[in-house]
Amino acid sequence: MTVGTAPIASAPIRPARSRTGLAAGRLLRLEFKRNAMIWLIPVAVGLFWFDCYRQSVAEPAMWNLRTMNMQGQALLDFVPSVVGAAAWMGSREARRGLTDLTGITARPRWFRQLAVWAATTGWALAAYAGCMAVLYGMTAHQAHWGGPLLWPATVAAVGLPALAAVGFAIGTAWPSRFTAPLAVVVVFFALGLSSQFARGSSSYFQVSPGLSGANDVGPDPSIATFYHYLPDLPIAQVMFLVGLTVAVLAAIGIPAGSGGQWLRRSAAILTACGLAAAGTAVYLTGTARLDVHGMIAIPALHDAASNRPIRYTPVCARTAIPVCLNPAYAAYLADVRTALAPALSELAGLPGAPASISQAATIFHQEQANQVLINGGNLRIVKGRGGRQSMALVLPDQLPGEPSSPVYTNDDFIVQIYELSPPLIDRVISGTRRRRLGVAALTGPDAEQAVIIGLVTAARTATLTRIIRQANMIQVAPDVPSSLAIISAGRPPGGQLPQVRLPAGVQAAAGRFAALPAATRHAWLVGHLSALRAGRITLAQLP
């Protein structure tokens, strides 16, 4: 049946082209105003404070420790709110029964979906920027030296749009009121576990934004202190996250109904480009290696200029032999002085004593699987200016205040540094030419052994004795620190320390030598060190 009507003049079609930019701005304003993320910002900020902020500021006030610790933590803290809000907003049309009404509007579906995602992401980034401002402001206030590492913050910032895109896509694909919490759980565990799968420095899983460096090393005080923070891994992670974001958002535009053929083809091309970028990033992380400074280097992304050491003016202690540290460690200079000053006073001016001791970077070496050899807490010989002998001090890779169980205190730190005194004394007195200390042996003549033990005893001031007792330092014999025991017996298998029994004569002579006034002891050593090393002095000849 046909319905006839009166003849109607064809209505003129008015030009309806609007300026897309202005319309997009208005649409974004609406979406910003009515976005679920606004209500979840307190959740994100609360989780950030409880988890990331408290952990980060509990770290020593060093930029590298705090910012590297922040990257993965912040992302995990933002997952519930960002993914939840994005999934909720993605499923909004279907949940609210608006698919018919919005589906017949002139603007492509992709356009309004991107507006929703952009608004969700915008709020998430604003909240993240606020959190970062507080954390970085606090660190800037407390840190002695250096500046913020921008790459970890950048990776986390780029991670938020990716999280929002994934959440939004899940919400769009499975619109239901249960989608948002399920998406949060899935993404949270996916992100949390992705970094756990990383094995070794060539693992593809290092592309996970949860990692700010080598998985086996983690944030370390030495990293990015002596050498520039390598952007290789962050670049790969940013590439992966941008690729993932583009691929996921573009994939939303592929189904029929998202827009015209041109738009859907563009979406398909963008999806392919995004996947290619993400895939390339994953491949590149597979070619990575751990460099000696504890950072991940990716050959294809590596800039040789990044290998140059960072220039700095050291902070020095006024000890008999100057001890200088990187200014980032300025807070630990007093502890180092407490631990080493007595021994350095005994050795200053003796033949073979170093002219100065300067802090050097920790050396990292990737072993099998997840094992990394970290060369921290030692002294080694380096040639200083004009051929004068200098020593490089590598501080322990753990600093007081870093989260650990049991708690690592300043006293523990002092004891660990003090343990470097016996090998140093041993080296100067015995005159060995080994470059690395800690493996010399008390194998010389009895008089030499007595002098070494006497100096070790003398270098233990009342303060150090108190600290050592409080720290429960392992001792194998009265007044014989464990490092000396290791020297005398070599490092035994299994880590068990051997019992050292010193000959009675040696012990008595050592006690007598230690009891001398410091000036007398020093004057005697200056005059008799060569003879002592040559074995021409007996125990009885010791003062």
Add this chain to the structure above:
Amino acid sequence: MNVEITDLTRRFGRAVAVAGVSLQAGPGVFGLLGPNGAGKTTLLRTMATVITPTSGTVRLLDRDPAQYGPRREIRRRLGYLPQNLGYYPNFTVAEFVEYFALLKEVPSARVPRAVAAAIERVELGDRARSKLKSLSGGMLRRAGIAQAIVNEPQLLLLDEPTAGLDPEQRVSFRSLLRDLGTSATVVVSTHLVEDVGAACTEVMLMADGKLVFAGTPAELTAKGTDHGVGDAPLERGYSAALAEARS
């Protein structure tokens, strides 16, 4: 012609919702009557480009909605109020209407004025800043009508637009329909025959997916003379036409 439908059939699985409907319509107000399940909503959704026909041809505003470009042009000039209006509860009336104005590609510079005008036309000016979740059912319906007319559509499709409106608002709404019908094609699907009698220039009656009557309200009323059941003349015409179709 704003609407040219030829032999339109729409199936959902084995069920035939619309069976071989043909119609042409220019500017004016068209009432679409029929019992539950007659196919009114399916016909309206097809005309609104929500769903595509299983067979037959549809031309709207002299364009083929099967192609993306023309369909987009049609949608710019289309207003649609579905039977079950979904809405975002936290949007205000003004935001809801503005949202659809933007999606319908109303030129940006004209959006604020168009939104204000649409809201005024449905007499919600004093509630423009109220959130939708705070509105009554009738007010929500008016907000739905406002979004449908914000782009000054040339083809306006309204599915049960007066459901929930009080008598005073219905009278006002009929006036609005007549006004809109002077320049656009307005198709109103309704159960309320008095709305049709008061506002429509043409009436179409559907039963079992087919168009069983088309004519003026006066012609439908005439069918009820001495036949049919109902309190009002148009109701009697409606029941008589239905009975005739079924027999």
